[in-house]
Amino acid sequence: PKPNGDPTAMLMKSYACQRRTPLKHHNSFLTEALEILSQNAEYNDNEGRSVAFRRAASVLKALPRRVRSMQDLRCLPCLGDHSQRVIKEILEDGSSREVESTRQSEQYQAMKALTGIFGVGVRTADRWFREGLRSPDDLIRTGQQLNREQQAGVQYYDDLQKPVTKAEADVISDIVEKAVHAVLPGAEIQLMGGFRRGKEVGHDVDFLITHPEEGKEEGLMPKITNWLKEQGLLLYQKTTRNSYLEKMDGPARASSNMDRFERCFSIFKLQKCAVSCKLSSTASAEDVSTACERERPDEHHSEASGWRAVRVDLVVSPYSQFAFATLGWTGSKLFERELRRWAGQEKHMSLSSHALYDSKQNLYLRAKTEEEIFAYLGLEFIPPSERNA
Ligand code: ATP
Ligand code: MN
Ligand code: MN
Known part of the structure; x- marks a missing residue:
């Protein structure tokens, strides 16, 4: 008994951070098409248009059912004329000429x-x-x-084109944990990005590292990468130092989504046998690597198929910023973007991966957990698995 008789439409909030967006949904036949147009707009440096298509796609991901007619879209937010035209054509003809010609374009x-x-x-x-x-x-x-x-x-183009599986991400997690604990016992490591949202594959593996005693994490990254290099596990790495200063970077820079943590964009050399070993046993990280060494020594040096390159992002955060960093590195990118837009437009706050600043009260809001940040923002808590906007 809703005013317009359509309960789904009434419930659809307009910011992606107000909604639950599961990984698997009912409208990929539409969202994939809209995302091609979004991607193409990005290639043409048209950010506004790109975001508009992405928001439209995201609304459809949050629907509890497959869209069957234009009637199903009544009262939904974020669907502009152009998106509606594309959806209509796909519903009527099975595909959109604009999308198909974009997809085929040189x-x-x-x-x-x-x-x-x-x-x-x-x-x-x-x-x-x-x-x-x-x-x-x-x-x-x-x-x-x-x-x-x-x-x-x-x-490493060919390897980096291949999706990274969850099993591979788990082996990388063991390695990163071993490296971090070797150079800083007591440090905490968290898997971030798509895998934290429950994805089964990703384009890379993202980690956030911290230590409960603030200050201990300073200068940690070079130690980690040196350890990894000594083990022959790194094909490439570029470390950037932490350059965050609360006074300079807080409110003023909140619109930029680049954060200023100590970070490392890297390419790992992942032994394939470590993945099969891990899959076929419950062994710990140490057991897996030694078992590999023992059983299939030659595979470690077979450039043709013994290993593959995997993109890995490592980020180090001071403990006091860990909740913000966790929220900022979980994604999805649209979810993050919408959180910042919500904070600015609806709450007069600015959110980054470092902090939340309240412009009305002129102060930083401290938080130990993601839940506290959602509460400050006046948002219902959305778990990582439902941030696939
Ligand atoms: P995929 O499976 O394709 O890797 P993903 O969601 O993990 O998907 P990433 O590009 O790895 O995508 O980004 C993960 C998260 O890290 C995103 O939420 C993004 O906002 C954040 N992020 C990525 N790069 C930066 C950066 N340079 N500065 C700040 N945050 C970043
Ligand atoms: Mn990722
Ligand atoms: Mn990444």
Whole structure:
């Protein structure tokens, strides 16, 4: 007995951070199409349009049922004329001409291939595209100037294109835990990003590291990467130092989604046998690595198939910022973006991965848990598995 007789429409809130968005939903046939248009808008440097399509897709992900007619969309927020046109065409004809021609377009495919290289953003890819380059092979063939990151990106391109499985992420977790505890006992490590949201595959593995005694975490990253290097586990790494200063970076910079933690963008060398060992046993990290060594020694050196490259992001946070860092590194990207927009537009607060600042009271709000942050923001707590906006 709702005013307009449609309970789902009445319940659909307009910010993604007000809604529960599960990983698996009922409308991928529509959301995939809208996300292609969003991606394409991003390639064309049209952020507003890109976000609009992404928000539209996200609303459909939160629906409890498959959309069957335009009637099902009545009263839903975030669906602009363009998105509605695309949805209508897919519902009526099975596909959208605009989406299909975008998908097939030379620009879309080249931009996808080029931005798919680790270290290559939209700007660089666009410049290369306008110079006639279409793929990583073209970069090699024409001897393009590449920075160290992009060189690694091209070198490990095929491996980095392959999705990382949860089993692989678990083996990497064991390794990271071992490395961190070897250099700083008592440190805490948390799996972040897509895997924390329950994804079964990802494009990388993300970790957040802290220590309950604030200060102990300072300068930790070089120690971790040195340990990993000594073990021959790193193919590439670039560490950036922590540059966060509350006075300078707090309220003023809240609109930027780049945080300033000590971080490391890396490429791990993952032994494939470690994954099969882990899958076929309940052994601990140590047992897995030694068992591998014993049973299949030659596989460790077989460049053809013994190992693969995996992208890993490591972030170190001071304990007092850990809740904010956890919230900020769990994603999804749209969920994060919507949280910050909600904070700014609805609450006059600014949220980052470091802090929450209340502009009305002129103070920082401290939090030990994600739950407290949602409460400050006047939002119902959304667990990580339902932040797949
Ligand atoms: P995937 O499975 O594709 O890796 P993901 O959700 O884990 O999906 P990531 O790109 O790994 O995507 O990002 C994970 C989280 O980390 C996101 O919420 C994002 O906002 C945050 N993040 C990524 N890069 C940065 C950065 N440079 N600064 C701040 N936060 C970042
Ligand atoms: Mn990730
Ligand atoms: Mn990442």
